[in-house]
Amino acid sequence: xxxxxxxxxxxxxxxxxxxxxxxxxxxxxxxxxxxxxxxxxxxxxxxxxxxxxxxxxxxxxxxxxxxxxxxxxxxxxxxxxxxxxxxxxxxxxxxxxxxxxxxxxxxxxxxxxxxxxxxxxxxxxxxxxxxxxxxxxxxxxxxxxxxxxxxxxxxxxxxxxxxxxxxxxxxxxxxxxxxxxxxxxxxxxxxxxxxxxxxxxxxxxxxxxxxxxxxxxxxxxxxxxxxxxxxxxxxxxxxxxxxxxxxxxxxxxxxxxxxxxxxxxxxxxxxxxxxxxxxxxxxxxxxxxxxxxxxxxxxxxxxxxxxxxxxxxxxxxxxxxxxxxxxxxxxxxxxxxxxxxxxxxxxxxxxxxxxxxxxxxxxxxxxxxxxxxxxxxxxxxxxxxxxxxxxxxxxxxxxxxxxxxxxxxxxxxxxxxxxxxxxxx
Amino acid sequence: xxxxxxxxxxxxxxxxxxxxxxxxxxxxxxxxxxxxxxxxxxxxxxxxxxxxxxxxxxxxxxxxxxxxxxxxxxxxxxxxxxxxxxxxxxxxxxxxxxxxxxxxxxxxxxxxxxxxxxxxxxxxxxxxxxxxxxxxxxxxxxxxxxxxxxxxxxxxxxxxxxxxxxxxxxxxxxxxxxxxxxxxxxxxxxxxxxxxxxxxxxxxxxxxxxxxxxxxxxxxxxxxxxxxxxxxxxxxxxxxxxxxxxxxxxxxxxxxxxxxxxxxxxxxxxxxxxxxxxxxxxxxxxxxxxxxxxxxxxxxxxxxxxxxxxxxxxxxxxxxxxxxxxxxxxxxxxxxxxxxxxxxxxxxxxxxxxxxxxxxxx
Numbered sequence: 001x002x003x004x005x006x007x008x009x010x011x012x013x014x015x016x017x018x019x020x021x022x023x024x025x026x027x028x029x030x031x032x033x034x035x036x037x038x039x040x041x042x043x044x045x046x047x048x049x050x051x052x053x054x055x056x057x058x059x060x061x062x063x064x065x066x067x068x069x070x071x072x073x074x075x076x077x078x079x080x081x082x083x084x085x086x087x088x089x090x091x092x093x094x095x096x097x098x099x100x101x102x103x104x105x106x107x108x109x110x111x112x113x114x115x116x117x118x119x120x121x122x123x124x125x126x127x128x129x130x131x132x133x134x135x136x137x138x139x140x141x142x143x144x145x146x147x148x149x150x151x152x153x154x155x156x157x158x159x160x161x162x163x164x165x166x167x168x169x170x171x172x173x174x175x176x177x178x179x180x181x182x183x184x185x186x187x188x189x190x191x192x193x194x195x196x197x198x199x200x201x202x203x204x205x206x207x208x209x210x211x212x213x214x215x216x217x218x219x220x221x222x223x224x225x226x227x228x229x230x231x232x233x234x235x236x237x238x239x240x241x242x243x244x245x246x247x248x249x250x251x252x253x254x255x256x257x258x259x260x261x262x263x264x265x266x267x268x269x270x271x272x273x274x275x276x277x278x279x280x281x282x283x284x285x286x287x288x289x290x291x292x293x294x295x296x297x298x299x300x301x302x303x304x305x306x307x308x309x310x311x312x313x314x315x316x317x318x319x320x321x322x323x324x325x326x327x328x329x330x331x332x333x334x335x336x337x338x339x340x341x342x343x344x345x346x347x348x349x350x351x352x353x354x355x356x357x358x359x360x361x362x363x364x365x366x367x368x369x370x371x372x373x374x375x376x377x378x379x380x381x382x383x384x385x386x387x388x389x390x391x392x393x394x395x396x397x398x399x400x401x402x403x404x405x406x407x408x409x410x411x412x413x414x415x416x417x418x419x420x421x422x423x424x425x
Numbered sequence: 426x427x428x429x430x431x432x433x434x435x436x437x438x439x440x441x442x443x444x445x446x447x448x449x450x451x452x453x454x455x456x457x458x459x460x461x462x463x464x465x466x467x468x469x470x471x472x473x474x475x476x477x478x479x480x481x482x483x484x485x486x487x488x489x490x491x492x493x494x495x496x497x498x499x500x501x502x503x504x505x506x507x508x509x510x511x512x513x514x515x516x517x518x519x520x521x522x523x524x525x526x527x528x529x530x531x532x533x534x535x536x537x538x539x540x541x542x543x544x545x546x547x548x549x550x551x552x553x554x555x556x557x558x559x560x561x562x563x564x565x566x567x568x569x570x571x572x573x574x575x576x577x578x579x580x581x582x583x584x585x586x587x588x589x590x591x592x593x594x595x596x597x598x599x600x601x602x603x604x605x606x607x608x609x610x611x612x613x614x615x616x617x618x619x620x621x622x623x624x625x626x627x628x629x630x631x632x633x634x635x636x637x638x639x640x641x642x643x644x645x646x647x648x649x650x651x652x653x654x655x656x657x658x659x660x661x662x663x664x665x666x667x668x669x670x671x672x673x674x675x676x677x678x679x680x681x682x683x684x685x686x687x688x689x690x691x692x693x694x695x696x697x698x699x700x701x702x703x704x705x706x707x708x709x710x711x712x713x714x715x716x717x718x719x720x721x722x723x724x725x726x727x728x729x730x731x732x733x734x735x736x737x738x739x740x741x742x743x744x745x746x747x748x749x750x751x752x753x754x755x756x757x758x759x760x761x762x763x764x765x766x767x768x769x770x771x772x773x774x775x776x777x778x779x780x781x782x783x784x785x786x787x
Contacts, residue, residue, distance in 0.1 A: 324483055325516035327504045329530035330581065336504075339529070343520045 290372025314348030
């Protein structure tokens, strides 16, 4: 007799292929599961994925100005900057007609964009447009458009204005990202450092970074013992302590921040007490707010719960017998802590650390209020460009970089600690 | 081995209170010889774990002194006591592999790397987990974790090993298997073991001697057979093994035996005088189920009859619950020899030897 091993599909008792039958049986459940999460999915797409996508697009988008001056930009690309000092006649001519016939509102928008590239553009073009419209009204046709422009305003003979076109001539542009890193394009379209007086972002990035790292470290140092107490005190006391930890959560961020101003300012509570105690003299009051120190102090306090809670949730489940076992095996308490307790809290440390760092790096209100001039973080610049200069492209680029940094940290974290090690509660 | 004259561990007048109001351990005096396996047995809250923790150094005695190898140890911190301990839930370090768990006590003692490796392997081989060194505790079954905990408590060659209900988390079969394993390891390496449990069969299986704790006091300290057969008070009689009780009043004392008149006028019982002192005293009689014979024609000193209330078939024997002399919880174990033909409601003739009945306190 020959034994044949069947490789055929498994069948159910009714002869339907097993897999097909399973799919059919599971379909209803899958559909129900999908319908349950669908509203959330929709919500996330509409409120999270789409805005972020839009932001990222906006950070590289330069199409508006290209739709206003398509011909000018086309001709501009033919300009051989090595050979001629000024752009060729065609550029002036295209610009002449595009200014003369263009939609006023669209041009207005484009001017704002041009002003980011070089200040002075707005007034120059506005003035020029008025003159051009007069010329068109009279029905005159200029012999040389170039000379006409230069006659209207001598700046049209200044090549630096023309060079600034370099960063606008493409639909997609990386200029905002370069701006966000204190860089711009030179006349050849190469990336160069900004003028010294316009460099402020790198400095702010570095400060943001430094403050975030410090805040994370301070939160860890201050939060670890508190979390340990929370996890190990008898329930009666730990509940009370937990309220103290959570209390700030229930208080408005603005109130807490202004409270810190009251505490820290030169005529504030802390300085007052120090003077009263005679620790410092009345003229030697310490500047603790409206600078980086103020940002550090206030942010550490505000972000502390985000460190304590993940730590607490990890520490709570570490059996007390572990420290005892380590000591029983011959380790002194410090050694037992270092070798047995601390390694087990790493999921909490890393979760809390990541959380605090990510929150700190994008923090806005607190540094804005207590940071003064040299305690402001990158969030303040984003808000400034969003509300004041309306340079949304730069805003988006700053935000995009922030997002990128966070993703890099997330990736690093996953590489080093493993994201499944994270524990938030 | 029961020679207490050269005691290795000595508890001397130990009192322990946590709150200054209640004594958890009262005047504990206990001597443990070298190489002995002593079990502290008792219900929860009886002070046995507290006693163990005082020995390990995690609790300080409120009064009295503990001696280890004739030296007082109350002032020695736990990490210098050189006492191994198996914790209730093993307390294996989850972030370390099995081998790292075992190396830990050796590393903190600054033993050289090759020696550590050798000792760890030897300890793992001892508990038959030689190939499990690279696994993490979470990857092991409960019984394997138990063995790792045992190996870790032994690997640094402590003077003494404490075990705090080490088998409590295992299922029944595994628990029984581990009892034998621990006992064999103890026999093989001859280390002194102090074991805490609330499971009397575990205590009987493993121990050289058992200290029965109740209410912070050692009720009786003796070998398993004596504890079972000759309990000195009614708590021990009830706590160890199954026990039938009959209450009565001492009517007459004749040297080491006595006569007890049962409550409710069911007659008199001849019993051993153990924990009663004078005529007229109330007493509780204790009779082990297996010492009661049924339908016997022997003219023993004590003949009674009982009504069968319930029969439970247990394979090797039949457990009969009877109503005897007003106690309807009277248990008799009938060996299943195929000749037991009675039904529930039948009357049985019972008898027992007067030296199997112990007149205890009430």
